[in-house]
Amino acid sequence: MSHAASRRIGLLAGSIRGFLDFATLPHMQRRPDPGVCDFVFGNPHEPPMPEYVSALQRALVPRDKDWFAYKLNEPEATTVVSRSLSEQRGRQFSPEHIVMTNGTFAGLSIVLTAFVDPGDEVIYVSPPWFFYEVLILSAGAAPVRVDADRTTFDLDLDAIKAAITERTRAIIVNSPNNPTGVIYPPDTLGRLGDLLQAASQRNGRPVYLFSDEAYNRIVFDGRAYPSPTDYYDHSLLLYTYGKTLLTPGERLGYIAVSPAMPDPGRVLEALFVSQALTGWAFPVASLQHALADIEGLSIDVGHLQDKRDRMAQGLSRAGYEVNHPEGTFYLMVRSPWRDDMAFCMALVEKGVFVLPGATFEMPGWFRISLTANEEMIARSLPVFESMAGTSRR
Numbered sequence: 001m002s003h004a005a006s007r008r009i010g011l012l013a014g015s016i017r018g019f020l021d022f023a024t025l026p027h028m029q030r031r032p033d034p035g036v037c038d039f040v041f042g043n044p045h046e047p048p049m050p051e052y053v054s055a056l057q058r059a060l061v062p063r064d065k066d067w068f069a070y071k072l073n074e075p076e077a078t079t080v081v082s083r084s085l086s087e088q089r090g091r092q093f094s095p096e097h098i099v100m101t102n103g104t105f106a107g108l109s110i111v112l113t114a115f116v117d118p119g120d121e122v123i124y125v126s127p128p129w130f131f132y133e134v135l136i137l138s139a140g141a142a143p144v145r146v147d148a149d150r151t152t153f154d155l156d157l158d159a160i161k162a163a164i165t166e167r168t169r170a171i172i173v174n175s176p177n178n179p180t181g182v183i184y185p186p187d188t189l190g191r192l193g194d195l196l197q198a199a200s201q202r203n204g205r206p207v208y209l210f211s212d213e214a215y216n217r218i219v220f221d222g223r224a225y226p227s228p229t230d231y232y233d234h235s236l237l238l239y240t241y242g243k244t245l246l247t248p249g250e251r252l253g254y255i256a257v258s259p260a261m262p263d264p265g266r267v268l269e270a271l272f273v274s275q276a277l278t279g280w281a282f283p284v285a286s287l288q289h290a291l292a293d294i295e296g297l298s299i300d301v302g303h304l305q306d307k308r309d310r311m312a313q314g315l316s317r318a319g320y321e322v323n324h325p326e327g328t329f330y331l332m333v334r335s336p337w338r339d340d341m342a343f344c345m346a347l348v349e350k351g352v353f354v355l356p357g358a359t360f361e362m363p364g365w366f367r368i369s370l371t372a373n374e375e376m377i378a379r380s381l382p383v384f385e386s387m388a389g390t391s392r393r
């Protein structure tokens with residue numbers, strides 16, 4: 001490998017060091033073992049929805065010679081998406097404004113490559129989903145971390161305003177938020193839109209809003225979901241089916257260009273070129289064929305909410321400080337030990353796997369994925385209780 005390439009890889013790896021260190025620990029290989037309570041990632045621990053499986057089976061039977069040809073945006077798929085979005089949002093999305101992707105990993109890579117020049121700055125909010133920084137870096141841009149309000153985990157608009165410079169090209173906003181579970185309220189989003197509008201005018205070019213809405217249908221307590229894209233015209237909505245269907249290995253998602261986007265033709269052209277460059281971002285043919293049947297399916301969000309309540313009550317009773325999520329798969333909990341990694345390793349010894357805060361810029365905390373099954377929750381609570389009173393500060 002050339003010197004420059006190895007420096008670049010070193011820089012990228014450095015930005016996900018905490019994650020890599022934890023994910024590659026030899027202990028992690030024990031996660032699938034029977035008896036282990038695995039709360040690390042948003043992976044399924046129960047069988048998939050039978051309707052999902054049969055939709056995929058039907059979609060695998062070819063109906064013409066092009067069934068498995070190279071696919072960009074299948075008209076049937078973009079029509080399904082635009083209809084669904086128009087219904088959910090109460091504004092008209094046209095199929096031409098939808099770009100099918102193979103998930104939000106790809107979606108983010110596409111929008112970053114399409115709109116961000118080397119040397120531009122891209123703001124992301126901390127604590128973040130652990131791959132934002134590396135994706136921004138790999139697009140040649142400079143990541144700018146802005147902390148969320150550390151009490152409410154709402155966006156800190158003053159801090160965002162202070163972080164914007166003439167080089168700012170985009171901001172990534174994730175609501176409902178992984179890992180905090182916060183849904184940003186309309187008032188915050190309205191003020192964010194005003195702030196970005198003013199910054200775009202000052203800079204003489206738009207600051208794009210990339211709205212990562214991976215969990216926009218995983219919302220608890222009957223809450224409404226306000227989309228950041230409804231409050232700012234230069235917005236791109238990124239969605240992945242992997243969360244709502246709990247099938248993260250079956251890669252399908254989309255980018256929706258805001259119906260209010262100025263000059264959408266140029267934006268769509270940039271997305272097309274960027275998608276072609278990142279060849280691996282082409283959406284899978286069979287999943288697009290199945291989309292009409294799977295778009296309306298969802299895991300049981302009520303069941304997920306019950307698991308949130310059971311876990312949160314059990315942990316609170318044991319003395320843990322638990323953050324209350326309004327959506328997503330995740331529960332953030334304060335580690336009784338200052339060193340969250342050491343605490344997580346002590347839990348591993350007892351067969352309970354959680355994600356240390358060091359991996360998502362929240363040292364002193366850990367994250368539990370509520371996609372674990374009931375049995376894992378039941379088995380883990382006595383372990384958490386036994387560890388609650390221990391201290392290693």
Ligand SMILES: Cc1ncc(COP(=O)(O)O)c(C=O)c1O
Nearest residue numbers: 103104105129178212214240242
């Ligand atoms: C906030 C957020 N964005 C994007 C992704 C990536 O989603 P996918 O793997 O479906 O592309 C995830 C996955 O965990 C996520 O939590």
